[in-house]
Amino acid sequence: MADKxxxxxxxxxxxxxxxxxxxxxxxxxxxxxxxxxxxxxxxxTIVVNAEEKFDVKIPDEEVKNLTTVGDAVDFIANAQG
Amino acid sequence: MTVALNQPTAVAGTRVMGLGAYRPELVIDNExxxxxxxxxxxxxxKRTGIKTRRRAPRDVSVVDMAEGAAREALEHAGISGDQxxxxxxxxxxxxxxxxSAAADLAHRLGATPAAAFDISAACAGYCYGIGxxxxxxxxxxxxxxxxxxxxxxSDFIDNHERTISFxxxxxxxxxxxxxxxxxxxxxxxxxxxxxxxxxxxxxxTLLNFRDALARARETQDATELLDAENRYxxxxxxxxxxxxxxxxxxxxxxxxxxxDAAGITAEDLVAFVPHQANMRxxxxxxxxxxxxxxxxxxxxxxDAGNTSAASIPLAMHRLLKxxxxxxxxxxxxxxxxxxxxxGAQVIRLP
Numbered sequence: 001m002a003d004k005x006x007x008x009x010x011x012x013x014x015x016x017x018x019x020x021x022x023x024x025x026x027x028x029x030x031x032x033x034x035x036x037x038x039x040x041x042x043x044x045t046i047v048v049n050a051e052e053k054f055d056v057k058i059p060d061e062e063v064k065n066l067t068t069v070g071d072a073v074d075f076i077a078n079a080q081g
Numbered sequence: 082m083t084v085a086l087n088q089p090t091a092v093a094g095t096r097v098m099g100l101g102a103y104r105p106e107l108v109i110d111n112e113x114x115x116x117x118x119x120x121x122x123x124x125x126x127k128r129t130g131i132k133t134r135r136r137a138p139r140d141v142s143v144v145d146m147a148e149g150a151a152r153e154a155l156e157h158a159g160i161s162g163d164q165x166x167x168x169x170x171x172x173x174x175x176x177x178x179x180x181s182a183a184a185d186l187a188h189r190l191g192a193t194p195a196a197a198f199d200i201s202a203a204c205a206g207y208c209y210g211i212g213x214x215x216x217x218x219x220x221x222x223x224x225x226x227x228x229x230x231x232x233x234x235s236d237f238i239d240n241h242e243r244t245i246s247f248x249x250x251x252x253x254x255x256x257x258x259x260x261x262x263x264x265x266x267x268x269x270x271x272x273x274x275x276x277x278x279x280x281x282x283x284x285x286t287l288l289n290f291r292d293a294l295a296r297a298r299e300t301q302d303a304t305e306l307l308d309a310e311n312r313y314x315x316x317x318x319x320x321x322x323x324x325x326x327x328x329x330x331x332x333x334x335x336x337x338x339x340x341d342a343a344g345i346t347a348e349d350l351v352a353f354v355p356h357q358a359n360m361r362x363x364x365x366x367x368x369x370x371x372x373x374x375x376x377x378x379x380x381x382x383x384d385a386g387n388t389s390a391a392s393i394p395l396a397m398h399r400l401l402k403x404x405x406x407x408x409x410x411x412x413x414x415x416x417x418x419x420x421x422x423x424g425a426q427v428i429r430l431p
Contacts, residue, residue: 039128040322041361048330060323 002054002080007073014049015069018042028070036069056080089221095258096265097211097431098160098225101153102398103146103253104385105137114247117240125247130360134250134386136235143175143253144185147231150255150394151190154227157431158257162190165257166223168197169213171206171390173419174233175199186229196223203281204356204418205271206230206390207254208425211414212269214258215426229255230390237283239316245281246317248359250386254394267343267427270335274421280323281419283315290314324421328362332417332425333369339413339425350376351410352400352430356417357382357392377404389418401430 002010012026021036032038038046043066047058050072056079058066066072110133111122125131137146147170155162168190170183183197196217202209207230214226231253238246258266293309332355340346353376355363360382367378379396388395393414401407408430415425 041128041325041359044322044326045329045365048326060320060326063322 002077004073004077007054007076008069010053011046011050011069011072011076014046014053018045018049026069028068028073030069031067032069032072033067050076054080091221092219092260094261094264094266095215095218096261097428098257098259099154099157099431100394100398100401101150101155101157101255102395103149103153103231104395105135105141105146105251107136107138108133109136109250114240118243118247120243120247128359128361129248130363130380130382131248131386133384134248135252135384135388137233137251141233143172143231143233144182144189146233146251146253147172147182147186147229147255148189150231150253150391151186151227151229154255154257155190158225158259160225160257160259162192165190165192165195165225165227167214167217167226168192168195169200169210169226169228170198171200171202171210171228171230172232173201173203173206173389174231174237176236182231183229186227190227192227202390202416202418202422202424203420204358204387204389204392205416205420205422205424207393208269208414208416209271209422211256211258211266211426211428212271212424214256215266215269218258218260225257225259227255227257229253230392230394232389232391234317234389237316239311242316242318244321245319248387249317250388252385252388252391252395254391254398256394265429267339267345269424269426270339270342271424272335272422274327274331277323277327277421279320280327280421281317281319284318285313285315287315325359325362327421328358328417329365329369332415332423333366335417335423335425336366336370336413336415339415339427343411343427345411345427347372347376347413349411350413350427351407352377352379352397352412354379354393354397354400354412354414356387356415357385357396358387358418377407390416392416397430
């Protein structure tokens with residue numbers, strides 16, 4: 001099980017792979033759409049890769065609630081429980 | 082006393098004998114789309130891979146397009162309409178609930194009295210049709226069967242909505258299935274997931290449209306009339322991210338099942354022809370399936386848009402036209418869409 005810092009670092013790697021954004025840019029308070037310019041299709045690729053990496057399930061209906069990187073980190077941390 | 086029944090004698094194998102295509106004349110580029118939605122050519126290409134889509138004029142029907150594709154497929158297969166024992170037409174845009182488009186098409190082709198019926202399996206319709214035709218020929222029920230995937234989606238879109246309309250085009254693709262000494266069509270993997278029934282769907286029904294028109298007539302209210310036209314004529318909508326996720330990761334599994342059922346691996350393929358839903362779905366599927374470099378991928382969506390049931394035969398027809406050396410090789414085809422439903426099989430290219 002990963003702590004929140006590890007989840008953030010792992011998520012940043014996934015975002016980097018999908019979008020080419022530098023990992024340093026992927027910070028908790030950043031909004032996926034507003035700040036990082038990630039569209040809904042790229043978001044799904046990130047979500048599926050995060051599911052695999054952290055061994056959690058992120059249902060479609062939850063994805064809409066993941067506004068910021070921090071939201072995703074919290075969701076993954078809770079899902080790992 | 083028990084009376085014995087006759088049953089047809091099964092044939093050893095089936096194959097796709099010929100392909101045909103019909104691409105309607107109107108070319109709609111992204112600039113034109115941007116007159117209806119706030120977007121740009123660059124945005125649409127980046128998000129979907131689409132540069133243009135074809136659309137049929139008002140006076141060209143689903144059956145007209147199907148006939149164009151079917152005649153070329155018959156010629157390619159070297160048979161005539163009267164040799165057909167079955168006509169299967171996959172569409173969701175034939176505007177009559179009954180009679181079927183297939184019966185009209187069979188008549189036009191001189192295929193009377195071939196069995197004729199339509200299939201409603203949206204973007205998987207063509208693969209459902211190939212599975213059905215394979216079964217009909219292999220069981221000895223029919224000698225030759227025509228399968229057409231055809232859509233006039235432009236009749237059921239709202240140009241001003243942003244989830245799906247700008248992706249969609251019209252067209253028809255056709256295949257002739259006949260007997261073969263060696264197997265040329267693998268076991269079909271067909272399935273559905275009705276839990277996601279609303280993920281791609283019409284936003285209204287014809288009954289809603291009728292009732293809205295009746296209300297407008299009663300009230301003589303111009304707003305009601307506009308409402309009836311704009312809100313209640315059924316047009317397509319989709320939940321793009323949900324469909325994308327299902328299409329890539331679930332359909333990659335189905336594609337693998339089709340390869341396993343065929344008893345081959347991706348190495349044995351010469352072509353991969355997925356439903357042309359969105360270039361990003363195609364690219365991600367190719368990645369998930371780890372297709373070898375030598376496998377050519379159907380990418381007709383760039384010029385044709387998403388034509389639902391017609392997209393696989395149109396893409397395959399083009400791939401063969403541009404790369405005739407692929408003839409005789411194995412192609413994996415997979416359709417997926419509203420239902421949600423899916424169908425996949427490996428075929429030997431004619």
